[in-house]
Amino acid sequence: MILGNARPNGHITPCEECPLRRVPCLREFSPEELEFVKRFKIDELHVEPGASFLTEGTRSEHLYTILEGWAFRYKVLDDGRRQILNFALPADMVGLQGAVMEEMEHSVEALTPLTLCILPRRRLYELYSQYPTLAFDITWLAAREEKMLEEHLVSIGRRSALERVAYVLLHVYGRAKELGMVRDNVVAFPFTQQHLSDALGLSLVHTNKTLKRLIATKAIRWQGRQFEMLNGAVLDQIAGSGYSGQKNRPFI
Amino acid sequence: MILGNARPNGHITPCEECPLRRVPCLREFSPEELEFVKRFKIDELHVEPGASFLTEGTRSEHLYTILEGWAFRYKVLDDGRRQILNFALPADMVGLQGAVMEEMEHSVEALTPLTLCILPRRRLYELYSQYPTLAFDITWLAAREEKMLEEHLVSIGRRSALERVAYVLLHVYGRAKELGMVRDNVVAFPFTQQHLSDALGLSLVHTNKTLKRLIATKAIRWQGRQFEMLNGAVLDQIAGSGYSGQKNRPFI
DNA sequence: CGGCGTTTTGACAGGCTTCAAGGGCCGTGG
DNA sequence: CCACGGCCCTTGAAGCCTGTCAAAACGCCG
Numbered sequence A, B: 001m002i003l004g005n006a007r008p009n010g011h012i013t014p015c016e017e018c019p020l021r022r023v024p025c026l027r028e029f030s031p032e033e034l035e036f037v038k039r040f041k042i043d044e045l046h047v048e049p050g051a052s053f054l055t056e057g058t059r060s061e062h063l064y065t066i067l068e069g070w071a072f073r074y075k076v077l078d079d080g081r082r083q084i085l086n087f088a089l090p091a092d093m094v095g096l097q098g099a100v101m102e103e104m105e106h107s108v109e110a111l112t113p114l115t116l117c118i119l120p121r122r123r124l125y126e127l128y129s130q131y132p133t134l135a136f137d138i139t140w141l142a143a144r145e146e147k148m149l150e151e152h153l154v155s156i157g158r159r160s161a162l163e164r165v166a167y168v169l170l171h172v173y174g175r176a177k178e179l180g181m182v183r184d185n186v187v188a189f190p191f192t193q194q195h196l197s198d199a200l201g202l203s204l205v206h207t208n209k210t211l212k213r214l215i216a217t218k219a220i221r222w223q224g225r226q227f228e229m230l231n232g233a234v235l236d237q238i239a240g241s242g243y244s245g246q247k248n249r250p251f252i
Numbered sequence C: 001c002g003g004c005g006t007t008t009t010g011a012c013a014g015g016c017t018t019c020a021a022g023g024g025c026c027g028t029g030g
Numbered sequence D: 001c002c003a004c005g006g007c008c009c010t011t012g013a014a015g016c017c018t019g020t021c022a023a024a025a026c027g028c029c030g
Helices: A031-040 A096-100 A121-130 A132-158 A161-178 A193-200 A204-216 A232-239 B031-040 B096-100 B121-130 B132-158 B161-178 B193-200 B204-216 B232-239
Strands: A007-009 A043-047 A052-054 A062-068 A071-076 A082-088 A107-110 A114-120 A186-188 A220-223 A226-229 B007-009 B043-047 B052-054 B062-068 B071-076 B082-088 B107-110 B114-120 B186-188 B220-223 B226-229
Touching: A031 A121, A031 A132, A062 A096, A062 A121, A071 A193, A071 B132, A082 A132, A082 A193, A082 B132, A096 A121, A096 A132, A096 B132, A114 A121, A121 A132, A121 B132, A132 A161, A132 A193, A132 B071, A132 B082, A132 B096, A132 B121, A132 B132, A161 A186, A161 A193, A161 A204, A161 A226, A161 A232, A193 A204, A204 A220, B031 B121, B031 B132, B062 B096, B062 B121, B071 B193, B082 B132, B082 B193, B096 B121, B096 B132, B114 B121, B121 B132, B132 B161, B132 B193, B161 B186, B161 B193, B161 B204, B161 B226, B161 B232, B193 B204, B204 B220
Parallel strands: none
Antiparallel strands: A043 A114, A052 A107, A062 A114, A071 A082, A071 A107, A186 A226, A220 A226, B043 B114, B052 B107, B062 B114, B071 B082, B071 B107, B186 B226, B220 B226
16 A cells, blocks of 8 residues: 655646547537636646555545556455456546545556546535536446446456456457557557456466467467557457447546 | 336336335435426336346436346356346446446346336436436446445455355345345345356356355355345455445435 | 566466256146 | 146266466566
């Protein structure tokens, strides 16, 4: 639970220049919405890799939108066993649970240097009462989170190790692609095999061996944090089910 | 995907007399909210056990609140493997996903005769724009659903069979107790060991053997659909983590 | 060069799945 | 009244998938 060098930053990106507005799969704000969101964002936060900026069991004063970088949401059992719930990428909202309920049910840790928009939880109701379109967007985001958790649950509960590994890679690659992070079928994955095994509910050793088996099929390549998709169809077939993205999804 | 005898019913319970209003753990409506919810509920639906009233991949015209009975949400893979995501009890909302997104990501099947409130999805935005308190409640319910999925994910990903079985039983028993369905530490569970194994990501045979082992500890008793909690503390210790309920939670 | 985190491999044990079959309960029908 | 079929629970045996233990190779960086 090292909190690391989480620090507010004086220099913040104005929402008009938000890099996320250039991502094609995200919906556009109306001028009024943009105006409100500008006032809603009170600051920016930079987090170093390895630092948790939200912690299970605590109540956070803020919720966040990821502007840049990768993170992951996780829970740990008393004896140290860790389960990664999913990865969080730019345009994802984190900390909503802590904003509407008593406290956070999971922690969130940065995988890369992270830039976050800070949104004060005490003004969330203001958003709900004045901007129902944005409130609806937040519900949409929550439903999407639920969808991803459900798919993950099916993977862990009912898929073999090989299928699981194929499925996450397909899933994460697809999400990165939506956000324009893929170039020539290559994307930089910031997570280790340890992260992958904690996400898949497998041991590190077996994750490694399974990964090797997958690489042997020539469907993927993965060396030195660089991941390359060679044959998505094969991967899809191994996973037993495809990854479905979304267009015009909201972000805040 | 048998749809069974799902049929609208002429006789519906007025919201003022809603049995859920007597449940202590649920928050009370303001008079205005009650008035709106009364207009929002357009009908009631009765579903027979074994019938699915929401189906993965389809778009539903309605969302539902469970008035009475048990159901479960699930997904199936192409080859028939089934994963139960969680159980749904009275005061649970189902079908929200289909209401805010393109289509449902899972199916829902009745375990007992079921009574549902029908809420039209096309009027959901009306709720968001006119009753932000209710919109906030829906977000709360979505966050709660996410919380339960996360706990389930940890179970399946990182707990042993014995821990898993102990955890679900604790969890389901706790939920039933909140709703006043427990009497003298006994509650009628309407699901079979097959359901349990599909929820836990285990085989039926191993679920049975594990259950036997758990019963041997004298922490629980479970015969003929009657479940009795004999020693919650022991069960809790075996599960490795307790179940936490909620007071004054919303329902619609 | 030395140290550390990550990846890789091999050997072995065991938890869980699969296959197979029997028993109990209950509603149906002869 | 009893036979029968269907669903659910139960039990045993065998084998595989996955976990654990152990150690070495690799890459990166101070």
